[in-house]
Amino acid sequence: MLIPCPHCGLRPSEEFVPKGLAEAPRPALGGRAKPDGPAWQNYLHLRDNVADHSHEYFHHALGCRSWIVVHRHTLTHEVTGATMAADFWKADKPAKGAKDAKSPTAETAEDGQ
Amino acid sequence: MDQSVIRSPLGPSWTPGHYGTVATGDDGSAEAGIRALHTPGLLLVEIAALPGKGEAMRAAVKKGLKLDLGDGSPAASLPNAVCSGPDRCLLTGFDLAAVKAAVGDLGLAVDQSSGRVRLSIDGADVPGLLAKSCPLDLAKWPVGMSQASHFLHIGCTWYRRSETGFDLYIGRSFARSAAEWLIESAAEFGVEILVPDA
Amino acid sequence: MTASLPQPMRLREGGLINRNRPLTFTFDRRVYQGYEGDSLASALLASGVKLFGRSFKYHRPRGVFSAGPEEPSALVEIDQGKAERDPNHRAPMVELYDGLETFSQNHIGPLGLDLMEANDLISRFLPAGFYYKTFFFGGLQAWYRFYEPIIRRAAGLGRPPMEADPHHYDKIYTFADTLVVGGGIAGLTTALSLARAGQSVLVCDERDRVGGAALWQGERFDGQSGAAYGDHLVAEIEAAGGRVLPRTTVFGVYDGGIYGALERCQDHLAKADRRVHTARMKYHRIQADRVVYATGAIERSVGFMGNDRPGVMLASAGHAYLGRYGVRVGQQPTIFTTNDGGYAVAAALAATGADVTLLDARADSRLEAEGVRVLRGVHATKAHGRMGLHRVDYGGAQSGSLTTDALLVAGGWNPAVHLTSHTNDRRQSKPVYDADLRAFLPPELVDSEAASGSVTGALGTADCLASAAAAAAKFGGAALDTPAVDEAVAVSAPKELWAVPGAGQAAFLDLQNDATVKDVGLAAQEGFRSVEHMKRYTTLGMATDQGKTSNVNGLALLAAATGREISAVGTTTFRPPYTPVPMGAFAGHHRQRDYEPFRYSPVYDWAEANGATFVEAGLWMRPSWYTQAGEADWLESAVRETRATRDQLGITDVSTLGKIDIQGPDAAEFLNRLYTNGWKSLPVGKARYGLMLREDGFVFDDGTTSRLAECHFYMTTTTAKAAAVMAHMEFVHQSAWPDLQVAFASVTDQWGGLALAGPKSRDCLAALFPELDVSNDGMPFMGVIETTWKGHTARLFRISFSGELAYEVAVPADVFDAFWREAMAAGAQWDITPYGLEALNILRIEKGHVTGGELDGRVSMDDVGLRKMVSTKKDFVGKAMSRRTAFSDPDRVKMIGLVATEADERIIGGGIVFDSKDGPFDHTTMLGYVTSVAAFSPLKDRSIALAFIKNAADYHGRTLYVVSHVHNRAIIEVTAESPHFYDPKNEKVTG
Incomplete structure (x- = not known):
């Protein structure tokens, strides 16, 4: 499996450490306020586990040390792109399975839908 | 600074001389497909910009240290300023105070002279050694570009100095194993450990 | 040169062998001779050997069945001492060299008189599923005492080596625009076209020489032999910048354009010729944008009684031994064919003067072969000759019996589709059955894949070249002149015949696992309708050959037995590796002491020279204790070190602690969010103990962090969690608070650190830094001083892990060895004692300090008595979940x-x-x-x-x-x- 690190380019998965699905943003800092239990539960534990396009955190540990969000199809392992984690929650999330100009096989994934 | 108290990070296996396959050159002398060099006591400073300050930091480095880091991408690396991550760079030959003065409050500057070891390799068979040790495609790696990757699964930063010349920046505590493995992997081609210039 | 040994089956001329270079080798300690260019199988056949080994389950005598990697029967051991005993080499794939020593496998006593042969006599009682059924009869005790020992002794494939593999292996990262799998004429043609179009092309061929079936079929290209034309194509590919790797099997296809290939670099060379510093094998991890499958096709057999006798083989094998090696497998051979292909080998054998009979299963065939007696509408019913074939019975339109010494079976071709269905990157990844060709073809290929040659189902050289051109066109290849082909082989789809009528128990499908036609019927009868279940119940298609010659016959018979179409039954799932790969090749350089790198402290050499016994702590080599003269064991040393530290002065190496340099205006805020306790009030020049939680509220790590300047902190972590803490900090910074104005870098390797502990530690520190005031007022508990030592930065921390008055001093790793030695000298007057991890452990347990043994990922702050570390004034990582009710149970x-x-x-x-x-x-x-x-x-x-x-x-x-x-x-x-x-x-x- 190859992962398109936004900083380094296409690299083999052996350079990366996966963390899990990026499905919910970290709840905002609470200060003294009582923490929002359901939001935390959602952030930490609740995953849809879809057989479809997904967003997953990977750490480029043997590389540039960036945390990135990889767009991967869980059935075909097709990787359609990756975003810096720092940018992922800032902008509107890219639509799942959205075509990525960098990925030569983006079209076949959509055709397979 | 007392230089006499500096000790090499590499073990006894890194002793100048020829290792591995011996090919004989036209003049009858032993030829090595790979030459390798470690320079002890190299000044090395790591810099990293604060979020959103990458461009400003590069401008400050250009002004203060006369180093043009371009857009900060790996392809814009210089022989003495090697990009090791986003808005992050390893500078060699500058002391910490000078770098701190240049970077100011735009980012981090930290001495890594002891923390990182630079091994330089060159020679016709270097592509063969790289194929054994790192997952990078030489055909897509222009001269002057750095790549943060690994050497036999030890995290490192590579820099391509020339067609067959590469610098390998590796953590000091790993350097002894890395140096042994470099010699073992290069033995197929023959490797000459060079004596550093005094 | 040794006296020439007889090779009765070798023809006077022909083949691609070098008759000027005879080679001597042994098989079961008998000396034989062959030629350079021979395989072990061809050389033994040339010498008249028919019996190669014994079968897995019934110990039936077996010969060689094929001339390629699909070989199920002729498995041999190559023995060069205990460690280099290497079982299960396929004899057709073993290249002959001078001094090669080989042994047959899987028998007790001599090969010709195997004591386990009795299994064959009771084979009717050992049908498919016998192994599973043993669990029912007699219960578990009977299984352990009776069945299991017998089955273990009886079944097997060779003996494993008894010592560690002495060879070296390498992993190679290889890149290409296009990978071509298979160096037959079709693959080479496609490769040349792509190379000429400017692509970087890599051709991998599993054999020692390219050319594929054209090496022996006899067709000519522009008047050239297949071998010469193959060499010509290779030269052209290399001239166009492409690469061709012989002896390299692409064994797996993986996600994202990654391919696994095994290159055999040394095994074909005589021992004296092997290169000392070159790996025995290289595992290529190939990354390619496109792939061309030019994997060819594998011939299949037909089920009939005794079709496993030594002397029965695939027709393509008989043809290959003749064409490539100049070996005639029989003087009086019989061909049994279901298609036109059998005529070519019949004619080729007849041309050598052999007495050839051809049994054509088709009544309506009109084909003839020169000098060959043809019987039509006839099939083989039974082969005779335990140790070597001598007669075959036939039936059908007419019946009778023939004297024969070789029976070549042409049952049709199975395209080698294995690699085309390894990945799941398309919805329909299983091979597709073509009822006209009676063969499984590759599934629909994606944009980055093409197929070339007989793997597409193409029959005959012209069709294969057409498919090669089509594959090249798909990837934008350059136009090539098509060679004029002089076809040697008539081709047709086979008649549908998977097993002859009446075939049963001794009619074999899978020769390696002794799975028979009857076993498949039994599986269907017992309800194993899925082809995957049938495989596991009968073991058809398992073991080293993975059923390359048997799968399709087996599943076709399953389809018939269950009343379904072959396409509805489908194939089993093909998985890597295509052929066996030694484990050592996957490990590459990383085995034994090179399994992982070691991390060395800057004072490793000093510790080693001063009696340290090291322990591997993660990747680090850490001193465990320092043995002194007269000390009996580790505990005596560790207790002495503990006492010296409590009473006087101890010194220990803390260089392995994780260290992170943190800078920026939000550095204190960042620490506030990472640690449970507060950091904004920490004055410059002070250290503080900090506790980190994971997001889920459990304790993660602890350590001290010092404020060196308003916006500059120096964090330490435990040795074990250093990498995890760094990754955690990067994660929360980048994913949750990317705008927080902080930057940090790992400086673990930059600093060497030592701890001075004990009542005399202050005196020792003062001796090392005479210009500093290190009194309790000048440097109170948790005080931090940044100074210099011989012009190098030195950081002094008054912190303690041992429970004693203690200091830690960090200097750059380059000068740490010198600094340590100076500390030893300065402390000599107080008998300074270096202590290792064992003493450190005693000291910290006495003090009640927690480490990894306690912070095992299951404990909360309350569990370890650290609730007092929580600031109520702020939020931090893990705070929300640390309030879960279960934590206060x-x-x-x-x-x-x-x-x-x-x-x-x-x-x-x-x-x-x-x-x-x-x-x-x-x-x-x-x-x-x-x-x-x-x-x-x-x-x-x-x-x-x-x-x-x-x-x-x-x-x-x-x-x-x-x-x-x-x-x-x-x-x-x-x-x-x-x-x-x-x-x-x-x-x-x-x-």
Whole structure:
């Protein structure tokens, strides 16, 4: 499996450490306020586990040390792109399975839908 | 600074001389497909910009240290300023105070002279050694570009100095194993450990 | 040269062997001769050997069945000493070299008189599923005492090597625009076209020489032989910048354009010719944008009685031995064919003067072959000759019996589709059955894949070249002139014949696993309708050959037995590797002491020279204890080091601690969010102990962090969690707070660190830094001073892990060895004693400090008594989840100290804690468990431990029992008390 690190380019998965699905943003800092239990539960534990396009955190540990969000199809392992984690929650999330100009096989994934 | 108290990070296996396959050159002398060099006591400073300050930091480095880091991408690396991550760079030959003065409050500057070891390799068979040790495609790696990757699964930063010349920046505590493995992997081609210039 | 040994089956001329270079080798200790260019199989066949080994289950005598990697029967051991005994080499794939020593496998006593042959006589009682059924008869005891030992002894494939593999292997990262799998004429043609179009092309061919079937079929290209034309194509490919790797099997296709290939670099060379510094094999991890499958096709057999006899083989094999090696497999051969292909080998054998009969299963065929007697509408019914074929019975339109010494079966071709269905990157990835061709073809290929040659189902050279051009066109290849082809082989799709009528128990499908036509019927009868279930029940298609010659016949018969179409049954799932790969090749350089890198402290050499015994702590090599003259064991050394530290002065290497340099205006805010306690008020020049939680509220790590300047902190982590803490900090910074104005870098390797501990540590520090005021006022507890040592930065911290007055000093790693030696010299007047991890452990257990044994990922702050570390004024990582109700459950285990009652008894690590010695010692009565043990505490004059138990506060002062179930339920009596055995008021460290 190859992962398109936004900083380094296409690299083999052996350079990366996966963390899990990026499905919910970290709840905002609470200060003294009582923490929002359901939001935390959602952030930490609740995953849809879809057989479809997904967003997953990977750490480029043997590389540039960036945390990135990889767009991967869980059935075909097709990787359609990756975003810096720092940018992922800032902008509107890219639509799942959205075509990525960098990925030569983006079209076949959509055709397979 | 007392230089006499500096000790090499590499073990006894890194002793100048020829290792591995011996090919004989036209003049009858032993030829090595790979030459390798470690320079002890190299000044090395790591810099990293604060979020959103990458461009400003590069401008400050250009002004203060006369180093043009371009857009900060790996392809814009210089022989003495090697990009090791986003808005992050390893500078060699500058002391910490000078770098701190240049970077100011735009980012981090930290001495890594002891923390990182630079091994330089060159020679016709270097592509063969790289194929054994790192997952990078030489055909897509222009001269002057750095790549943060690994050497036999030890995290490192590579820099391509020339067609067959590469610098390998590796953590000091790993350097002894890395140096042994470099010699073992290069033995197929023959490797000459060079004596550093005094 | 040795006297020439007879090769009765070798023809005077022909083949691609070098007759000027005879080679001597042995098989079962007998000496034979062959030629350069021979395989082991061809050389043995040339010498008249028919019997190659014994089968897996029934120990039936077996010969060679094929001339390629699909070989199911002729498996041999190459023996060069205990460590290099290498089983299951396929004889057709073993290249001959001078001095090769080989042995047949899987028999007791001589090959010709195998004592296990009785299995064959009772084979009717050992049908498919016998192994599973043994579980029913006689119960488990019968299985262990009777069936299992017998089955283990009887079934097998060779003997494993008994020592570590002495060879070296390499992993190679290889890149190409286009990978071409297979160096037959079709693959080479496609490759040349793509190379000429400017692509970087890599061709991998599993054989020692390219050309594929054209090496022996006899067709000509522009007048050239297949071998010459193949060499010509290779030269052209290389001239266009492409690469061709022979002896390289692409064994797997993986996601994202990754391919696994095994290059055999040394095994074909005589021992003296092997290159010392070159790997035995290279595992290429190939990354390619596009792939061309030019994997060819594998011939299949037909099920009939005795079709496994030595002398029965695939027609393509007989043709290959003749064409490529100049070996005639029989003087009086019989061909049994279901298609036109059988005529070519019949004619080729007849041309050598052999007496050839051809049995054509088709009544309507009109084909003839020169000099060949043809019987039409006829099939083989039974082959005779246990040790070597001598007669074959036939039936059908007419019946009779023929004297024959070789039976070549042409049952049709199975395209080698294996690689085309390895990945799941398309919805429909299974091979597709073509009812006209009677063959499975590759599934629909994606944009980055093409197929070339007979793998597409193409029959005949012209069709293969057309498919090669089509594959090249798909990837934008350059136009090539098509060679004029002189076809040698008539081709047709086969008649549908998977097994002849009446074939049963001794009609074999899978020769390697002894799976028969009857077994498939039995599987269907017993309800194993899925082809995957049938495979597992009958073992058809398992083991080293993975059913390359048997799968399709088996599933076709399953389809017939269950009344379904072949396409509805489908194939089993093909998985990597295509052919066996030694484990060593996957490990590459990373085995034994090179499995992982070691990390070395800058004072490793000093420690080694001064009696240290090292322990691997993660990747680090750390001194465990320093042995002095007269010390009997590690404990004696560790206790001496502990006492010296408590009484005088100890020194230990703390270079392995994780160290992170943190800078920026939000650095304090960042620490506030990472740690449970507050950091904004920490003054410059002070250190603070910090505790980190994971997001889910459990304790993650601890350490001290110092403020070096308003916006500059220096964090330390435990050695074990250094990498995890760094990754965690990067994660929360980048994913949650990317705008926080902070930057950090790992400086673990930049700094060497030592701890001076004990009552004389202050004196020693003063001696090292005479210009500094290190008095209790000048440098109070948790004080930090940044200074220089011989012009190099030095950082002094007054922190303690041992519970003594203690300091840590960090200097750049380059000068740390020199600094350490100076500290040893400065401390000599107080008998400075270096101590290792064992003494460190005793010291910290006495003090009640937690490490990885306690912080095991299951403990909350309350469990380890660190709730006081929580700031209520701010949020931090893990705060929300640390409030979960389960964490305040009174039944949760909490940390406590244990002291052995008897001075000479050691508490056992991992022991379970109970409050009664009467038992039962199980989960219903257990209070908790021991996490860390000091085998001997000088403080308590006996063994002590840290443990986690329920209702810990209630047990202080009470007698408890530690039971180790893995030490014969040894029971150690202990007394519970506070885990802070030593100086609970912290007067030593602050004084």
